[in-house]
Amino acid sequence: MNCHSTESSIVTIPEAPEHPGREISTVALIGPPNSGKSTLFNRLTRLRQKVGNYPGVTVEQRVGLLAGRGREIRIIDLPGVYSLTPYSEDERVALNVLTGHMDGLPRPDAILLVLDVTHLSRQLVLAAPVIALGLPTLVLLNMADVFAKGGGSLDVLKLAVELGAPVAMVSATQETGLDAVDRFLRQDLSHNPSSLLPVLPTLQDVPQCRKWATQVGGRIDYQKHLPSVWSRRLDDVFLHKYWGPLIFLIVVGAVFQTVFGLGQPMSTAFQDLLTKLGLHLAPLIPAGVLRSLLLDGLWKGVSSVLVFLPQILLLFFFIGLLEDSGYLARAALISDRTMRAVGLNGKAFIPLLSAYACAVPAIMATRTIENKRDRIATILIAPFMTCSARLPIYTLLIAAFIPDRPVVGVLLGARACAMLSLYVLGFLMAIATAKLLKSSVLKSAAAPFVLELPDYRWPTFQSIGIRLLDRGQVFLRQAGTVILAVSLLVWVLTNIPLHNGHLPQLEQSVIAHLGHGIEPLIRPLGFNWKIGIGLLTSIIAREVIVGTLGTIYGTDPATRAMTLQNALRQDLTFAGAMALLVFFAFAMQCTSTLAVVRRETNSWKWPAIQFLYMTTIAYAAAFAVNQILSAMLK
Amino acid sequence: MKLREDTEVPLLDLELGEGGTIGHISLPAADQQFLMRVGFVPGVQVKFSRRAPLGDPSVYSVDGTEVALRAETASRIMVRRGWFSPLGELA
Numbered sequence: 001m002n003c004h005s006t007e008s009s010i011v012t013i014p015e016a017p018e019h020p021g022r023e024i025s026t027v028a029l030i031g032p033p034n035s036g037k038s039t040l041f042n043r044l045t046r047l048r049q050k051v052g053n054y055p056g057v058t059v060e061q062r063v064g065l066l067a068g069r070g071r072e073i074r075i076i077d078l079p080g081v082y083s084l085t086p087y088s089e090d091e092r093v094a095l096n097v098l099t100g101h102m103d104g105l106p107r108p109d110a111i112l113l114v115l116d117v118t119h120l121s122r123q124l125v126l127a128a129p130v131i132a133l134g135l136p137t138l139v140l141l142n143m144a145d146v147f148a149k150g151g152g153s154l155d156v157l158k159l160a161v162e163l164g165a166p167v168a169m170v171s172a173t174q175e176t177g178l179d180a181v182d183r184f185l186r187q188d189l190s191h192n193p194s195s196l197l198p199v200l201p202t203l204q205d206v207p208q209c210r211k212w213a214t215q216v217g218g219r220i221d222y223q224k225h226l227p228s229v230w231s232r233r234l235d236d237v238f239l240h241k242y243w244g245p246l247i248f249l250i251v252v253g254a255v256f257q258t259v260f261g262l263g264q265p266m267s268t269a270f271q272d273l274l275t276k277l278g279l280h281l282a283p284l285i286p287a288g289v290l291r292s293l294l295l296d297g298l299w300k301g302v303s304s305v306l307v308f309l310p311q312i313l314l315l316f317f318f319i320g321l322l323e324d325s326g327y328l329a330r331a332a333l334i335s336d337r338t339m340r341a342v343g344l345n346g347k348a349f350i351p352l353l354s355a356y357a358c359a360v361p362a363i364m365a366t367r368t369i370e371n372k373r374d375r376i377a378t379i380l381i382a383p384f385m386t387c388s389a390r391l392p393i394y395t396l397l398i399a400a401f402i403p404d405r406p407v408v409g410v411l412l413g414a415r416a417c418a419m420l421s422l423y424v425l426g427f428l429m430a431i432a433t434a435k436l437l438k439s440s441v442l443k444s445a446a447a448p449f450v451l452e453l454p455d456y457r458w459p460t461f462q463s464i465g466i467r468l469l470d471r472g473q474v475f476l477r478q479a480g481t482v483i484l485a486v487s488l489l490v491w492v493l494t495n496i497p498l499h500n501g502h503l504p505q506l507e508q509s510v511i512a513h514l515g516h517g518i519e520p521l522i523r524p525l526g527f528n529w530k531i532g533i534g535l536l537t538s539i540i541a542r543e544v545i546v547g548t549l550g551t552i553y554g555t556d557p558a559t560r561a562m563t564l565q566n567a568l569r570q571d572l573t574f575a576g577a578m579a580l581l582v583f584f585a586f587a588m589q590c591t592s593t594l595a596v597v598r599r600e601t602n603s604w605k606w607p608a609i610q611f612l613y614m615t616t617i618a619y620a621a622a623f624a625v626n627q628i629l630s631a632m633l634k
Numbered sequence: 635m636k637l638r639e640d641t642e643v644p645l646l647d648l649e650l651g652e653g654g655t656i657g658h659i660s661l662p663a664a665d666q667q668f669l670m671r672v673g674f675v676p677g678v679q680v681k682f683s684r685r686a687p688l689g690d691p692s693v694y695s696v697d698g699t700e701v702a703l704r705a706e707t708a709s710r711i712m713v714r715r716g717w718f719s720p721l722g723e724l725a
Contacts, residue, residue, distance in 0.1 A: 082668075082671035082672060083667075083671050085667065118698070119697060119698055119699055121697065122672075122673050122697045122698075122699070125671065206667055206670035206671060206675060207670065207675055207676055207677070210670070210675045210677075210678070224698065227698055231700075235684065235700075239684060239686065239687060239693075240687065241685075241687050242687070244686075244687035245687050245688070333686050333691065333693070333702050334686060334687055334688065336686065336688075336690070336691055336702075336704070337686065337688035337689065337690055337691075338688070340704075346691070346702075370668065448661065448665050448668065448669060448703065448704070448706075448707040449691065449702075449703065449704045449707065450668065450669065450672050450701060450702070450703060450707075451691070451701065451702040452672065452699060452700070452701050452702075453693060453699075453700040453701070453702060454699075
């Protein structure tokens with residue numbers, strides 16, 4: 001009975017009842033890290049994710065809709081966990097969801113437990129506490145294809161008897177065996193034979209769990225598959241003493257080069273397209289207030305932010321590629337030594353790398369860091385990494401104020417140099433802050449650093465495609481809601497109060513009064529009142545400033561005909577522009593980040609500290625830059 | 635490598651490519667539990683398979699997976715020396 005394994009077989013699933021009873025409406029997907037759970041989730045839900053939370057590394061539970069027979073089933077993707085004893089944040093989240101203690105999520109009616117069959121003896125340890133919860137559970141032995149190819153086998157029927165739960169062999173990447181899930185979800189809960197539960201080992205004692213798992217392995221005729229030779233050979237290169245770090249630097253460099261080298265022309269082309277679209281639409285709208293509102297106010301505001309979509313998607317494409325292939329874990333291994341120098345560990349590398357795209361998924365990705373103090377330190381420094389929301393204002397100011405001159409031959413121009421310096425600036429401030437935190441308030445005893453190196457896998461375009469779609473939606477939703485609303489507000493404030501039924505001059509508008517009100521505070525930084533308004537609106541999100549400036553300068557008759565670049569060049573000194581760049585490198589202007597920090601640290605203390613710390617540094621640095629440059633250029 | 639079953643040495647002391655059987659883990663209970671869950675369970679075989687390019691952490695084969703640990707952690711995990719291949723046969 002030991003070659004029972006490779007077929008997509010399923011056992012002990014009750015037949016669909018004749019009288020409809022209680023149906024499964026919510027099901028949770030749980031499994032250890034690297035069990036292929038997320039791939040399975042994507043396969044089961046296709047693109048039917050309703051609440052697509054932030055992609056990046058899977059640490060947030062995601063809710064998707066599964067196409068059942070004529071009805072929709074909510075499927076919750078839990079973070080990868082080794083156990084249900086709350087050792088890390090991930091495990092706490094998983095346990096809370098499964099026991100129905102998670103706000104906004106119903107308690108699941110059933111569980112899909114995903115285990116990597118190629119490492120069954122270890123993964124089986126999670127089966128005991130999950131099945132012991134007493135919910136109907138289907139055990140999915142994933143990677144059946146790899147297992148069979150490597151010569152592994154087991155008796156599925158015997159395993160089902162041992163666990164007291166149905167078991168199915170599946171392959172998420174090959175999409176085999178998934179019909180078992182369909183049949184499982186159609187069962188009637190009122191017929192649930194929970195009394196058949198076998199005696200499973202206690203939750204806490206790992207050696208006992210392991211002994212049990214090993215014994216089960218013996219009783220189900222488990223034959224290990226041969227480990228992947230390819231992964232070891234690739235590691236000989238990627239983790240080579242000299243090649244390893246070299247490849248690491250080339251990979252990181254290539255990602256940035258592509259995002260800017262390829263992303264910049266893409267953004268420019270997209271901008272041209274959007275501008276032309278605006279010009280074509282203009283004659284269709286009657287001239288007057290309405291056209292001014294739609295084109296000068298809303299279209300200019302929203303499109304000035306939309307143009308960064310290509311670059312953001314490119315960055316997420318590369319992060320997806322690195323993560324899915326398994327290289328990101330190697331990168332964490334290589335960087336651990338360096339990260340330790342600032343008091344953090346290699347696991348912080350993954351969140352910090354994603355923070356270059358966006359701090360929000362990065363902060364959620366810190367949940368894989370078990371040590372709470374290390375985790376908070378990583379959360380606090382993540383927003384210093386140059387996120388994609390800073391690109392709009394960086395690109396705009398650099399294009400307007402830095403001449404396009406070669407610095408290092410044709411390789412590096414002055415503009416690329418300026419951009420790179422801003423990245424380095426943010427990075428150095430992050431390191432300094434980490435060092436400060438880890439040697440004072442967040443000093444901690446070293447917790448064990450454990451990093452699993454999964455086998456290399458081919459990334460699938462489908463799974464990367466799903467991420468990009470998710471990310472694109474989040475960005476567009478932001479542009480369509482927050483930025484649209486802010487643009488509208490700024491336009492309205494720019495155009496009231498009316499004078500005898502006419503729109504006011506810019507200097508007489510409400511927004512000018514507001515701006516002049518805060519001007520004394522920002523004058524020492526070299527900013528005028530229009531920039532001040534931009535700073536106010538960009539507290540919501542950094543990219544909003546570009547939209548706001550687009551609206552203000554677009555409404556002002558003096559600058560209406562100019563591009564935003566030219567308008568700024570006329571209205572701002574060089575020292576002021578540089579100060580503004582430095583301000584944006586350090587300032588905490590992102591309500592989404594503050595909200596996620598509040599949620600992840602479960603207190604207002606950390607986001608408040610973070611906001612004050614970052615804003616103070618930004619103000620001081622911008623002040624210094626403006627004063628020094630002004631004095632030098634006199 | 636000769637079998638010296640009586641004495642336990644820190645995992646850190648294994649030579650590159652050498653294997654052993656995990657014994658006592660001298661770390662706080664929570665850390666111990668965590669290490670066990672990723673595979674470092676007493677009685678299980680482990681092999682020192684690779685050093686990270688910058689010297690630390692080191693990668694250990696345990697249970698058919700590769701897990702990286704820092705020296706400070708590997709020095710707390712005791713092993714009985716003895717070379718086994720990941721498949722369990724004596725080499």
